[in-house]
Amino acid sequence: MRVSKLFCFVTTLYHLDSESVEVGKAAIGNLLGGIGYFYGQSKILFPQPSKGRRWDKHISLDIIGHWLDLMNIDGWIPREQILGAEALSKVPEEFVVQRPSNGNPPTLFLVLQDLVCGMMRNRFSATESKEISTFFERSYGRLEAWFQWFNTTQSDCMHSISEQLVNKKESGKAYEETAKLLADFDLLNKMHYDKDYGAYFDYGNHTEKVRLRRQLVEKNGNQPSLELVREVLEKPELGLVPHVGYVSLFPFIWKIIPSLNVHETQYRA
Numbered sequence: 651m652r653v654s655k656l657f658c659f660v661t662t663l664y665h666l667d668s669e670s671v672e673v674g675k676a677a678i679g680n681l682l683g684g685i686g687y688f689y690g691q692s693k694i695l696f697p698q699p700s701k702g703r704r705w706d707k708h709i710s711l712d713i714i715g716h717w718l719d720l721m722n723i724d725g726w727i728p729r730e731q732i733l734g735a736e737a738l739s740k741v742p743e744e745f746v747v748q749r750p751s752n753g754n755p756p757t758l759f760l761v762l763q764d765l766v767c768g769m770m771r772n773r774f775s776a777t778e779s780k781e782i783s784t785f786f787e788r789s790y791g792r793l794e795a796w797f798q799w800f801n802t803t804q805s806d807c808m809h810s811i812s813e814q815l816v817n818k819k820e821s822g823k824a825y826e827e828t829a830k831l832l833a834d835f836d837l838l839n840k841m842h843y844d845k846d847y848g849a850y851f852d853y854g855n856h857t858e859k860v861r862l863r864r865q866l867v868e869k870n871g872n873q874p875s876l877e878l879v880r881e882v883l884e885k886p887e888l889g890l891v892p893h894v895g896y897v898s899l900f901p902f903i904w905k906i907i908p909s910l911n912v913h914e915t916q917y918r919a
Contacts, residue, residue, distance in 0.1 A: 685713070690733035707778060710761060711785050717758060718792045725795030726750045726803075756800060757896070760903065762793075801828075833906055842897070844890050851890040852897040859884035 661671055721727050728748040732741050766786075769779045786793075831837060842850045863881050866874040901907050 685709070688731060688733040688737060690737075707765075707774070707782070710765070711782070714758065714761065715785070715789070718789055718796070721792055721796060722750070724750065725792075725797075725799030726753075727796065729753065751803065753800060753803065756796075832904075835906055835908060838901060838906055842890070842901075844892065847892055849894055850898045850901050851892060852895065853888070853890055855886035855888055856891045857882060857884045857886040858892075 657671060657675065660666065660674075666674075717727060720731070729752050730741075730745070730748060732738055732746055738746065765782055768774055769782060774782065838850070842853060844851050859882070861881050861883065862878040864876050865879045867877045867879065868874040
């Protein structure tokens, strides 16, 4: 409803024709995200749903459930789902095979948070809230496995958590303590803010001394072909990764940064 009113206002203000309005609606729709149905098998190198969308409640729970169904025994969810011939035809070969060491920014948590906050703020009926609660109860084991996968395999990125919780013995309070740490603005700035760049960065093994070089590569016994191969010229070291990405936006998305005050002014880019 709000989107429809907005388009009516913009149409009147700029005297847009119906075709331009439809193009605008399509652009906004693509920006917000879409829902697709795919089937087939993923190519995984040995042995995230990263993106979830808040649509109709039942559709949202169905989508979340399908993502969780993709989880392996270690709690890892493949970063990309490239299923079927059509999807494969649109993805470069080097990105098709999924590696369990690669994790995607856990944006699915945003959808889960939205559902929980909706229940807390009575946005759902009693029946709907019960349905959502039942879904979370059934999904708890997988959600916990997924979180633990992030907290162990991506330990460099989440170093502030592991350092602060190393002496905690009461497992029942672990999640509560983790939530408090993640919401600690001063700790966030200490661990992830780069004053020189004026941005929040990831933390992990990194080097800028990398280049792409054309080399002859032989695959599956076929004739060698020239391909771009990544070369690392300097050993990666632990530290902030000076590249803006999803991680840079999470302090804003999660509303960790307080309303405009002395601290925000000091740390604002």
